Amino acid sequence: MCAMAEASDAHGLLEPGQIIRPMLKKADVPALVAKVYGLSVVSVKELNSYDDKNYLIQVQSKINNTHMTDLCPHGYVVKVTNSLDSKNTNLIAAQNEMMLFLHSRGINVPKPEKNVHGTYMMREKLKVDMDDFVKNNTDECPSGEYMVRMLTFVPGKILHQVKYTSQLFFECGELAAKMDNELMEFNNEHLKGRKLIWMLENTPDLTKFIFAVRDESRYKMITEILDAWNQRVVPLLPTLDRGMIHGDFNEQNIIVDATAPEHPDEYHVSAIIDFGDIQESCYVFEVAITIMYLMIEVDEMPPNDAGGHVLAGYLKHRALSEVEWSVLRECVAARFAQSLVMGAYSYEQDPGNEYLLTTARRGWDVLATFWSAPKEQVLARWREIIRSYEK
Incomplete structure (x- = not known):
């Protein structure tokens, strides 16, 4: 082997x-x-x-x-x-x-x-x-x-180690948007042709690895997401704004720091690390990836609400087009599918590496709740949360 x-x-x-x-x-x-x-x-x-x-x-x-x-x-x-x-x-x-x-x-x-x-x-x-x-x-x-x-080495704690708050989610969205805005002026020809299983555009390639999902109901849910991707997202890919993105804006790669000595338990987002998945891709994928990972272990709010707080911060610095809004829910679900399927596959190859199952511990249940909610309901709730920051 x-x-x-x-x-x-x-x-x-x-x-x-x-x-x-x-x-x-x-x-x-x-x-x-x-x-x-x-x-x-x-x-x-x-x-x-x-x-x-x-x-x-x-x-x-x-x-x-x-x-x-x-x-x-x-x-x-x-x-x-x-x-x-x-x-x-x-x-x-x-x-x-x-x-x-x-x-x-x-x-x-x-x-x-x-x-x-x-x-x-x-x-x-x-x-x-x-x-x-x-x-x-x-x-x-x-x-x-x-x-x-x-x-x-960038000092601080990874976001995963501290208590999640809506403010931290807002700041995550802000940093992702600020980074995307700066990267609009960054160009690298070699990234434009990059192919990576973790790129959302390669979501259909999950069919090669889906055998690792042994549970029948979970297998069915993943196939539904893949079908939705092919039907609703693929036709619109040529119309989405593109540029260089980080591609893996997750709770293990976001660094937070306690900036005020008088409030040692109050953290703020300070940095982003791990540039292994950088790519030329769609900007909407960046925020979708961010939303997905922050949904997984949040206890302070319903996981489906996390996207609203991330988007509120992101939209403060970068707008989403209506076309981007129309595929956002499918993009979040596709990233869930990637992480869960590839986690299951990789664990079969490297049994005992518990890090590979980070998403799986709660991810399957969170995805099931998210995917079963009507799309219009999810988007309406996110917009409601965004409006609450404008008051």
């Missing part, structure tokens, strides 16, 4: 059976950082990641890298990209360029650092973790070549 990891299709889309996640031990990170960045690591912590490996490191003050003049006081994230995306140098370069662009525009994002060779990335042949081969029943080792980068 492991040999299949080398055979990506012509479009770079994940195919059933591929194992693309780097098989790297935490203990090997200090030597990697010393070699590529000229820094001495004093601590390593592995972070959650879907297809890549990410490590938070702290380093000593001595710098053996002529391309770094000072150190980030909060540490760094070493990113080891999955084998599929590691082959696409142009894609990773585009991620770096987008982060540097947004950083220069005042959007709080991780900033790529140059390695000892003066570049923002380096492909390295890494020592692999043989325990993972046994766990995945693999019978042949991959090449072990992965792209390595180092980004400044």
Whole structure:
């Protein structure tokens, strides 16, 4: 099965059976950082990641890298990209360029650092973790070549770790819109042809992975959403406003901070991280993705209401056309379908990686409630919430 990891299709889309996640031990990170960045690591912590490996490191003050003049006081994230995306140098370069662009525009994002060779990335042949081969029943080792980068660590908590509020949802919408507005001036030709299973335009490709959904009622709901996508969204895709988007604006990638010392439990949205899914796509997808992920674990309001608060913040900085409004509910449902189907499939490939089931814990029930509500009712409620911010 492991040999299949080398055979990506012509479009770079994940195919059933591929194992693309780097098989790297935490203990090997200090030597990697010393070699590529000229820094001495004093601590390593592995972070959650879907297809890549990410490590938070702290380093000593001595710098053996002529391309770094000072150190980030909060540490760094070493990113080891999955084998599929590691082959696409142009894609990773585009991620770096987008982060540097947004950083220069005042959007709080991780900033790529140059390695000892003066570049923002380096492909390295890494020592692999043989325990993972046994766990995945693999019978042949991959090449072990992965792209390595180092980004400044953005301090704060991820949104998932704090109590959700309508104000935080509003601020999430604001940040997504501000970012989209800035990205209207960002152009990268290599992103325009990107194909990724997580792109909403590739929703029909879920048919390849839907076998992993074993429950009959859930399977039926996903097929209904796919049918609705094909019938209602696909014909309108050419009419939707397009540009560069983040593509994964979720509760694990949104950073919040307590800005007032006198109110340590009052958080505000401060940053967005993880640019692995950037793409040229429809702007309405950005806000739909944001809405979907914020619906999953909210207890402070009915999940269906979350979209209204996100939209109120988003619309403060970017308007939605009537065509975008007309497909918004289907876009939210399609992202649910992507996350739930791919989560089920990926867990079959990597059993025990509970991070892959983050959406599934409540996502199926939330989606069922959302999808069963009449479309007109959902949109009317969202508009009602938006109007409440205008008073």
